[in-house]
Every structure is written in C-alpha cells, then in structure tokens.
Amino acid sequence: MTLHTLNRPPSDRALLDDCIAALVADDTLLLLEDGVYCALAGLELPAGVRCVALAADVAARGIGDRLATGIEVVDDIGFVELCCHHSRVASWF
C-alpha cells in the first residue's frame, strides 16, 4: 500500500503517465497543489486505486464543483492520516 502524491498539472503529461504506471491495487493517489487540476477530467487509474484531492488546493483554485466523479476531497488532517495508513509515501513532482 503506497500513497502517491502528485503536485503538477495534467499538462505535465509525462509525469502523470509515469505516476499512473506506478500505481497498483490498494494504492492511493493524492492530488495536491496544481495536481488538483488532474481531478477535473478524471483519470484512468488501475482497479483498486483510490483518488483523493487536497481540500485547500481545490478551494484555492475554485474547482470544487467541477471534480470528476469518484474523487474524494481530504483536508490537511486527512493528508496526515493517509500517510499513516499507507506503509510508504512516494512523491511525484
């Protein structure tokens, strides 16, 4: 179980592709900073991968009502909890 964080927008396609290729079942993808823009279109993720976005970054960009279905929003406390609930954290940037 790995928590992956991604902080770059979907226009950084190579990074997004590399990140998605590394995801396996039971991993979680946390979108933060400009990475929350990846939540607009919806991502084709492997089965069993949960996708969440950081609340403050979603709110700062005014996209809270435009997130693709299936994407959860967590606050900073939720970010810390995700780190605790996964055995390691990988950051894509």
Add this chain to the structure above:
Amino acid sequence: MNFSLLVYAAPHSRQAAETAYRFAVAALAQGHGIHRVFFYGDGVHNGSALASPPQDECDLPARWQALAKEHELDLVVCIAAAVRRGVLDANEARRYEKPGHNLREGFELSGLGQLAEAAIHSDRLITFGA
C-alpha cells in the same frame, strides 16, 4: 507516528514549501512527532533570516522558526545546497570570507547524512517536491 519532511521548494516560488508547513502543523496537532525537517535544493531559502515578504503575505521562514521553537523541531538545511545559494551561517561566512551571514536562528546547516539518518529513524519520510 514519527515523520520527517524533505522540502525542495523555496518560499514564494513553489507552493510545496507552504504545503510542507501545513502538513507539519496538521501532524503536530494530531499528536504525531516530527523527527526532522530537511531543506534541500532551493528549499534552503526557507532558512534565510533576510527574507522580507510584504506584511500581507505569508512569511514562511518566520513560521518555520516559530513552529520549531514551540515544538523543538530539528530544522536542517543542506550545507552544500545552502552555501552555493548564499545561505550561510557564521562559520561558512568566515570560511568563504563573506561579509555577512544569514542563516535564521532555529535552523542549522548540516550534510546529507542527516537526511539519511532521518529516513532510517522516521516511520515516514514525506517529500515536498518543487
């Protein structure tokens, strides 16, 4: 749980420096420990005592300093990354014969060994990339 944070971003250039600070605040509020915060690459600018942002903007170096004082955090700035970017303590200023030093109180310059040690002795190492 015991966290260490690795910060690559300078204040006012990338958001990651602020994200790392928010994470530290949230983790401490939940009763977790922070073993070390390691500032690397452009992240060394978080340790500058001379950064003077406008009053209505977030002063991250000051916030890190205050958080470290309150929670006795170990704020380590990579010495090789810092010296080449002009973030010096008194020792390095003497060594390189510079007219002044600007490492903020509460931060210390040290080597990558401190990052390796943090990775070994923390439950989680969280990277905030620029």
